[in-house]
Amino acid sequence: MKKQIILFMNPIVTLTLQADLRYVRIASVTACNVAEIFADVACTAGNVAEFCHAYELSISEAFTNSVRYAEPSQPEKQITIRFSSDNSTLAASIIDTNPQFNPLTQAPDINSYPEGGYGLFLIHRLMDTVSYTRKDGTNMLTMTKRATIMHNA
Amino acid sequence: MKTLIVIKKQEYEWLLDLFPGVHPLLLPICNKPFIEFFVDFSIFTGSNAIRIVSDGPLRDVERYCENGSRWGVEISYGSMLPADELHSVIDKNRRFCQEERVVIISGFLFIHYDKKSDYASLFASLPSGELFSCGRGSISLTGTPVVETNTTTGASPFSLTALDSVGKYYRLSMDILKNGLTRYVLPGYSSESDCYIGRNVVIPKSAEIKKPVIIGNNVQILSNSVIDKNSVIGSNVIIDRESVISGSIVMDNTYIGEHLEVKDKIAAGNLLIDPESGTTIVMEDPHLLTSMAQSKVAGTLLRRVVHALAATLLIILQFLPWFLLRPILGIQGNWKRDKGQYHTGLPGKAFTMTKTTIGNNGPLCAIAKALSLDRFPLLFRVLSGKLLLIGSQPVLINPATRVIPNSMSGYRPGVFSYAEAEDWPEIGIDTEIVEHYYAVHGNPLKDIAMTQKALFNRTH
Amino acid sequence: MNISEKNINSYTILSLQGILNASSAPQLKTYIAGLPDAQSIVVDLENVEFLDSSGLGALVGIARRKKTSNAVIKLARMNERVKKVFEITQAYTLFDIYDDVSAAAEA
Numbered sequence: 001m002k003k004q005i006i007l008f009m010n011p012i013v014t015l016t017l018q019a020d021l022r023y024v025r026i027a028s029v030t031a032c033n034v035a036e037i038f039a040d041v042a043c044t045a046g047n048v049a050e051f052c053h054a055y056e057l058s059i060s061e062a063f064t065n066s067v068r069y070a071e072p073s074q075p076e077k078q079i080t081i082r083f084s085s086d087n088s089t090l091a092a093s094i095i096d097t098n099p100q101f102n103p104l105t106q107a108p109d110i111n112s113y114p115e116g117g118y119g120l121f122l123i124h125r126l127m128d129t130v131s132y133t134r135k136d137g138t139n140m141l142t143m144t145k146r147a148t149i150m151h152n153a
Numbered sequence: 154m155k156t157l158i159v160i161k162k163q164e165y166e167w168l169l170d171l172f173p174g175v176h177p178l179l180l181p182i183c184n185k186p187f188i189e190f191f192v193d194f195s196i197f198t199g200s201n202a203i204r205i206v207s208d209g210p211l212r213d214v215e216r217y218c219e220n221g222s223r224w225g226v227e228i229s230y231g232s233m234l235p236a237d238e239l240h241s242v243i244d245k246n247r248r249f250c251q252e253e254r255v256v257i258i259s260g261f262l263f264i265h266y267d268k269k270s271d272y273a274s275l276f277a278s279l280p281s282g283e284l285f286s287c288g289r290g291s292i293s294l295t296g297t298p299v300v301e302t303n304t305t306t307g308a309s310p311f312s313l314t315a316l317d318s319v320g321k322y323y324r325l326s327m328d329i330l331k332n333g334l335t336r337y338v339l340p341g342y343s344s345e346s347d348c349y350i351g352r353n354v355v356i357p358k359s360a361e362i363k364k365p366v367i368i369g370n371n372v373q374i375l376s377n378s379v380i381d382k383n384s385v386i387g388s389n390v391i392i393d394r395e396s397v398i399s400g401s402i403v404m405d406n407t408y409i410g411e412h413l414e415v416k417d418k419i420a421a422g423n424l425l426i427d428p429e430s431g432t433t434i435v436m437e438d439p440h441l442l443t444s445m446a447q448s449k450v451a452g453t454l455l456r457r458v459v460h461a462l463a464a465t466l467l468i469i470l471q472f473l474p475w476f477l478l479r480p481i482l483g484i485q486g487n488w489k490r491d492k493g494q495y496h497t498g499l500p501g502k503a504f505t506m507t508k509t510t511i512g513n514n515g516p517l518c519a520i521a522k523a524l525s526l527d528r529f530p531l532l533f534r535v536l537s538g539k540l541l542l543i544g545s546q547p548v549l550i551n552p553a554t555r556v557i558p559n560s561m562s563g564y565r566p567g568v569f570s571y572a573e574a575e576d577w578p579e580i581g582i583d584t585e586i587v588e589h590y591y592a593v594h595g596n597p598l599k600d601i602a603m604t605q606k607a608l609f610n611r612t613h
Numbered sequence: 614m615n616i617s618e619k620n621i622n623s624y625t626i627l628s629l630q631g632i633l634n635a636s637s638a639p640q641l642k643t644y645i646a647g648l649p650d651a652q653s654i655v656v657d658l659e660n661v662e663f664l665d666s667s668g669l670g671a672l673v674g675i676a677r678r679k680k681t682s683n684a685v686i687k688l689a690r691m692n693e694r695v696k697k698v699f700e701i702t703q704a705y706t707l708f709d710i711y712d713d714v715s716a717a718a719e720a
Contacts, residue, residue: 108702110707
């Protein structure tokens with residue numbers, strides 16, 4: 001028997017949405033809410049807002065990218081966002097069936113007035129870790145962020 | 154009263170090369186970040202709100218100062234463009250600047266002040282306009298005087314120094330240390346004058362410390378070292394034994410090796426800067442001056458050594474069974490070898506590896522599998538440093554897809570993989586999270602335990 | 614997202630309200646496209662609850678367009694959440710950013 005449950009992270013919420021930009025807000029608001037519920041326990045008041053905003057923004061970026069890079073041949077494509085956590089770290093994975101992409105990203109050269117390409121760069125800056133895997137035609141972008149616990153002297 | 158601090162990137166760019174990774178506004182001047190001198194001065198002028206405006210990044214400054222509640226003032230941040238003149242900066246911050254008088258500090262400059270002077274009533278009574286300038290910066294004031302006074306200010310109670318060279322930075326620090334310690338608000342424990350010592354500072358009996366001196370937090374001074382007078386030691390610093398520091402600034406996170414004499418210099422990480430000529434020497438020898446932040450390298454080295462030792466042990470244990478079973482399995486055709494190009498931990502680099510698979514026929518195969526003999530040839534790659542004993546599953550290079558393992562995910566190929574240790578299905582998305590988790594949170598001892606686990610789990 | 618328009622001096626002031634992301638950015642672009650290219654604008658961001666890089670991209674696109682037609686775009690009253698996106702991407706180097714709408718419309 002193979003063990004089935006993730007050893008170090010408990011799944012919290014799994015959200016599956018149609019790959020359509022109209023639903024990006026659902027994804028990011030959910031991320032914000034999940035982050036808020038999680039962070040309420042883990043961090044102090046001042047950091048909760050920042051933690052939630054980081055998740056709201058990152059999921060907004062990741063979902064938008066997922067929709068943008070979807071192949072037009074698959075109109076009923078779905079994107080799944082999976083949140084999981086351990087005591088101090090929240091993780092979110094965005095799973096889609098888009099073509100493979102290279103998740104390493106540089107900051108776009110701002111002086112050339114780029115209209116896009118900030119998405120993954122923002123996620124890298126807002127999150128602690130970002131990893132990308134591809135298996136059996138499925139992309140998974142996983143991000144984690146630790147809720148900082150402030151020790152007041 | 155409010156204070157508007159306007160700093161252009163161009164004014165401090167020279168510091169970015171010298172002290173990389175430190176925002177110039179957070180550069181310590183006598184154990185206190187530069188920006189705090191501005192904050193203190195603003196408070197002395199009676200300001201209850203401060204806005205810091207720059208055309209460069211302020212993220213680190215914001216992270217340090219936050220909203221200013223630590224000082225009981227309201228700190229906000231604004232941006233400007235490099236070409237903006239002072240009046241357009243004031244326009245851009247009009248809402249901040251209206252209603253109250255505003256002290257405008259423009260330029261990367263140090264304000265010499267004295268905490269005993271009454272700046273609040275002075276600034277309330279001064280007429281608006283430019284008050285002081287020093288060529289590269291100025292202090293001006295807007296609004297009408299609140300109190301009309303006719304006190305003729307004789308000697309001005311403060312002066313300005315533009316920080317535009319490392320020599321000026323050094324002389325300023327030394328000047329504060331020698332003459333100005335009582336004028337500014339400095340943190341640290343001070344049982345006697347001219348001597349400020351931070352928290353968690355270890356000083357052995359044999360070490361000698363002469364004042365004036367400032368020492369930060371978490372500092373270790375080893376035996377027979379001398380901190381001669383006029384020295385500023387930052388935080389997280391180690392002065393190794395029998396070294397002499399005099400008239401020098403040792404920046405945060407710096408290790409000063411043993412038997413060294415640092416005189417009239419600035420030591421920062423692995424740089425030794427001569428403030429008069431501005432020349433810097435990069436210390437090649439890691440034993441002389443190395444940043445403690447590089448301990449990661451030592452960590453990897455330790456990991457390698459532990460892995461190599463454990464691999465040697467496994468080689469000794471597996472040798473006899475391998476020696477007996479390998480020829481039989483080979484004849485039976487149950488010892489299949491597959492040569493392939495695999496990713497190394499470094500982007501763009503590859504290595505060749507032969508992967509062995511054992512067939513599924515008969516008890517001999519079962520024994521060989523149980524003993525993980527298929528991995529035996531790979532153990533030697535651990536000794537040569539190509540593989541870790543336990544790490545990520547080696548990823549085959551597929552020229553068709555050209556996927557690059559993300560350097561962020563901590564991919565390091567190993568003979569065994571963490572996923573195996575946790576009995577994770579070898580394919581599947583979660584495998585890489587497991588590997589990533591241990592790559593980040595692992596340590597050599599844990600690795601040994603995980604290898605045992607992998608050896609055990611593979612038999613089932 | 615709601616866009617309301619008024620004119621101060623020679624500037625058109627656009628006050629945005631709501632969310633500026635990939636689903637609402639096209640709305641802003643269409644709105645701007647309806648104004649003459651040479652019209653200088655001030656975008657009041659005080660009531661923008663959320664802005665992501667798609668929203669930022671739209672603003673950057675407008676800035677580029679205004680630059681080629683010798684008009685200007687100014688931003689006013691950014692809140693902390695919006696400011697954060699500008700700070701990370703260093704987009705603050707492309708815009709004149711004011712804390713007051715009337716000051717932006719004067720200069």
